[in-house]
Amino acid sequence: MMSQSCFWNKMIDRKAFRKDFDVMQAALSRRGADVITADSSWGRARELDEQQRQCKAETEALQSERNRVSKLIGQKKSSGEDASAELARMGEVSRRVKALEVTAKEAEEAFALAMLEIPNVPHESVPEGDHEDCNVEIRRWGEPRRDEVPAHWDIGERLKILDFEAGVKLAGSRFSVLRGMGARMERALMQLMLDLHVDKHGYEEVWVPAIANRKTMTGTGQLPKFAEDLYKLEEEDAFLIPTAEVPVTNLYQDDILNFSQLPIKHCAYTPCFRREAGSAGRDVRGMIRQHQFDKVELVHLVHPDQALDGLTSLLADAEAVLQALELPYRVVDLCAGDLGFSAQKTFDIEVWLPSQQCYREISSCSSFGQFQGRRAGIRYRDADGKVNPVATLNGSGLAIGRTLVAILENGWQQDGSVKLPKLLHQYVGGRESIAPPAIPQ
């Protein structure tokens, strides 16, 4: 099922792992002290690397002998000579090779597994810090409203466009149902965002499966470490995707692209599924944190030298959506301790939610450096013929449910209606606002 190619893919360049161990360890430790302890994957990897190499060297020496003598036997036999001495010896060698091969493979797999569980090395520009409070605000856009605004669940329920009880009845907590203009806005936002990225920002739209197999999930870093966050299919070795990043990036898994094809820019709409295993009690009300939500995702494959420039442009593309929707937001540079497993650097975009009088995450734009390229076998051939892992980037552009929430709260009027951003009008049949139902409940 999972091919061997998965096992030579590791988080970092293996040579760098051996040569620059201390430097990398120092960089990794910025994520948190527990990342580099002796019994961490990082700590174990060094030892396993050594074991694995010794074991392999031994195996290869024997394999080499086997290959050589086997050829000799072939030659002797075809010219009618006696080869019984070689045959006897090879019988012995062959048994030893077989035994050693098993150990070598085990050693290799243990090492590869450890490597797959080591997070990406933070970029040097990432702010110091072990907590989200250490994130650095980069800029703000728009004027946040400071008046008192009801929570989106109240606004939405009064307008009869959000139905949380129905979601619970059908599927369970953290599911919801959209009705009427609620459902229509969800659909409209999806289309508005895709149009913007395709027509104005130069993305190629793709449509992809919402289910991904184990290898694909491993390529982008969701597995092996975060299985508990995923919905697993019972009958197959496959999972519901937590983000379009997974299928879209893996579109190119095991490929060798030509450098002239880069950068590749894709946008995609997909539903996203997350078990939210670790977030019990957080955002239990409303649509902020759902097990299923819609998202338009942006993905770049770029030359490694272009990773940070690419991130800047991807971030701008995501911000453009908020600006088009007239929603106040700020951009935050995540500190080392708040970085996701695969990320090398991340900017979060946080939209203003008047009911909470604070900014909440609506997009997360990350550079993964060559981390995913290495894992997923996505490489490019440079002008000089050398093959290297590509750098990958992605970001939400945007999470649609949270966008809907932001529109409801930021557009809320004293009379209970919601004023819609101008650009959205044409996507909802020319409507400019959502009014409460005429019949009182």
Place this chain on the structure above:
RNA sequence: GGAAGGGUGGCAGAGCGGCUGAAUGCACCGGUCUUGAAAACCGGCGAAGGUAAAACUUCCGUGGGUUCAAAUCCCACCCCUUCCGCCA
């Protein structure tokens, strides 16, 4: 789901159990020729590990087996194609 056929390098496509990491064609890179381009001709050209560079090892859908030796034989699984059934 049933039946049959098939999975080989970027693509196409050979391959007798040993001399095949793999013919050939296309594509690609370098050169000759040309004012330039095309054509023609000559040369090079898979990936991963390993090395200062070599040597060397591994990889012909995946996993296991037979054998001194497997792309080549056997078994299981996956995928694709065609036909049938079912179905948005």
